Amino acid sequence: MAEAHVTRAPTASPCPAEAAVKITMILTFVVLLLMMAFGLLMRLNQAAVVQLDPTMFYRLMTAHGIGMVGIAGMSGAAIMWYFVSRHASLTGWVFWALLSSFLVGVVAILASIFIGGFAGAWTFLFPLPAMSGGVWDTGAAALYLVGVIVIGVGFLIYLVEIGRALIQRYGSLSNALGWPLLFTGHQDDAPPPTVVATAVIIVFNGIGTVVGAAALTISLINLYLPSFTLDALLAKNMIYFFGHVFINASIYMAVVAVYEIIPEYTGRPWKASRPFIAAWNAVMLLVMAVYPHHLFQDGVMPAWAMVMGQIVSYANGVPLLVVTTFSLLNYLYRSGIRWDLASALLVTGVFGWSVGSVPAIIDGMISVNNVMHNTQWVPGHFHLYLLLGEVAITLGFAAWLARGEAGELLSGWKSRGLIIYAIGGFGFATVFLVSGAMSVPRRWAAHLPEWQFQDQLGSIFAVATILGVGIIVIPMIKRLAMTMRA
Numbered sequence: 001m002a003e004a005h006v007t008r009a010p011t012a013s014p015c016p017a018e019a020a021v022k023i024t025m026i027l028t029f030v031v032l033l034l035m036m037a038f039g040l041l042m043r044l045n046q047a048a049v050v051q052l053d054p055t056m057f058y059r060l061m062t063a064h065g066i067g068m069v070g071i072a073g074m075s076g077a078a079i080m081w082y083f084v085s086r087h088a089s090l091t092g093w094v095f096w097a098l099l100s101s102f103l104v105g106v107v108a109i110l111a112s113i114f115i116g117g118f119a120g121a122w123t124f125l126f127p128l129p130a131m132s133g134g135v136w137d138t139g140a141a142a143l144y145l146v147g148v149i150v151i152g153v154g155f156l157i158y159l160v161e162i163g164r165a166l167i168q169r170y171g172s173l174s175n176a177l178g179w180p181l182l183f184t185g186h187q188d189d190a191p192p193p194t195v196v197a198t199a200v201i202i203v204f205n206g207i208g209t210v211v212g213a214a215a216l217t218i219s220l221i222n223l224y225l226p227s228f229t230l231d232a233l234l235a236k237n238m239i240y241f242f243g244h245v246f247i248n249a250s251i252y253m254a255v256v257a258v259y260e261i262i263p264e265y266t267g268r269p270w271k272a273s274r275p276f277i278a279a280w281n282a283v284m285l286l287v288m289a290v291y292p293h294h295l296f297q298d299g300v301m302p303a304w305a306m307v308m309g310q311i312v313s314y315a316n317g318v319p320l321l322v323v324t325t326f327s328l329l330n331y332l333y334r335s336g337i338r339w340d341l342a343s344a345l346l347v348t349g350v351f352g353w354s355v356g357s358v359p360a361i362i363d364g365m366i367s368v369n370n371v372m373h374n375t376q377w378v379p380g381h382f383h384l385y386l387l388l389g390e391v392a393i394t395l396g397f398a399a400w401l402a403r404g405e406a407g408e409l410l411s412g413w414k415s416r417g418l419i420i421y422a423i424g425g426f427g428f429a430t431v432f433l434v435s436g437a438m439s440v441p442r443r444w445a446a447h448l449p450e451w452q453f454q455d456q457l458g459s460i461f462a463v464a465t466i467l468g469v470g471i472i473v474i475p476m477i478k479r480l481a482m483t484m485r486a
């Protein structure tokens, strides 16, 4: 068997709760495949190939949305935990607590959907959980909200622990954010890229999670005490702020794997330069300021918030593209890198993420949004950067974790799996984009006959995606389980 050239990171120290990180990866594969199957069922229903009761379609849509967002957050959290432990001293039980809260929350959410019939979409938009029109009862909505709150509490403990460890190691959060280097050009004990990125993420994701928890708790009380209410526009702002921040954080957390693993292949350490630190610190503000681009159609929103949403949508993509994609190209150029499954997936992930941000920026323009909002353009762009971005990076990390001492060259079923997954994922998301451009609405269980050709094509690409991901992850499950026993 041929072997790829890989240098191990000299500073690598054992990760506390490494077994929990590996279990999270295996759980990620299982949840991904199951939720993809739910997604395929929805697409086949839109294509009129299968006939689902509309209430079942919306249950599947709710499970698919919350399941995918949750597992993206969980896998991103596992990756960031694993690499932060190289630079700061973490307390192992905290990650086990996060994993446990995730599992408890998932059981509650699945029961609320498939036993209780909750089908209000993962965005639990206030006051929809309380207004089911008889489709689900109060108990089912409450169970759903409690499940999400339990997971949120696990995330908050996780974020606080990472913040504590960084402050202990670097003396202050501003040192971990690289502010002395950014503002004076000099810092003793300057933080590496992973630390800068992590410090940024815990700030905005911490704020987002608290805002989300508040919206969830108010919705929960409102279920049993309807007079305890919240302004619906404020609730929508809180929920979209939380949702936008959380899903973006899942990608940013996963990207840490690129900063840590790619240097092992290229032999070129990823440096935290001043532009790098400036870009990440800009992301901290931009990712929180950009969320009003989800609310362009809410005419009652203040005009300044809309203008900010549009302008920041342009600015948001710049640090992201420059810092990561451009630097990656630079590090790869003439590095002599030899490709194995891990490096190929990580690079695919960065490009999927970058390409996916382009239709997102386009939809962030008010004039385009007036036409594209609530069309399949929206699932088109987020499937592109989640399916080919976050998921590819996560699979790359898992392949690296499972590969033993040396990576095997990309050949045989590994390369076939990667190609099938990449073509399937790209085709699947592109069909959504094309349908969106033709004004096919999103979140409709039943489609008109003239839209069903795209739905059938999308279903074929979805089958390819599931097949490709299956080929990649099934051998990895065995290897990850074996490394846990070793």
Ligand code: HEM
Pocket: 035, 036, 037, 038, 039, 040, 042, 043, 061, 062, 064, 065, 066, 068, 069, 072, 121, 122, 123, 376, 379, 383, 386, 387, 390, 391, 441, 442, 443, 444, 462, 463, 465, 466
């Ligand atoms: C084979 C893979 C996948 C298939 C077949 C699939 C299918 C679908 C379908 C049919 C929808 C509803 C589209 C509509 O609004 O008309 C949807 C929505 C969604 N998908 Fe996927 N998907 C896949 C992968 C993913 C991945 C990897 C993620 C995230 C990591 C994801 C996250 C979401 C989210 C957040 C929604 C929105 C749900 C809502 O509108 O409430 N999907 N997906």
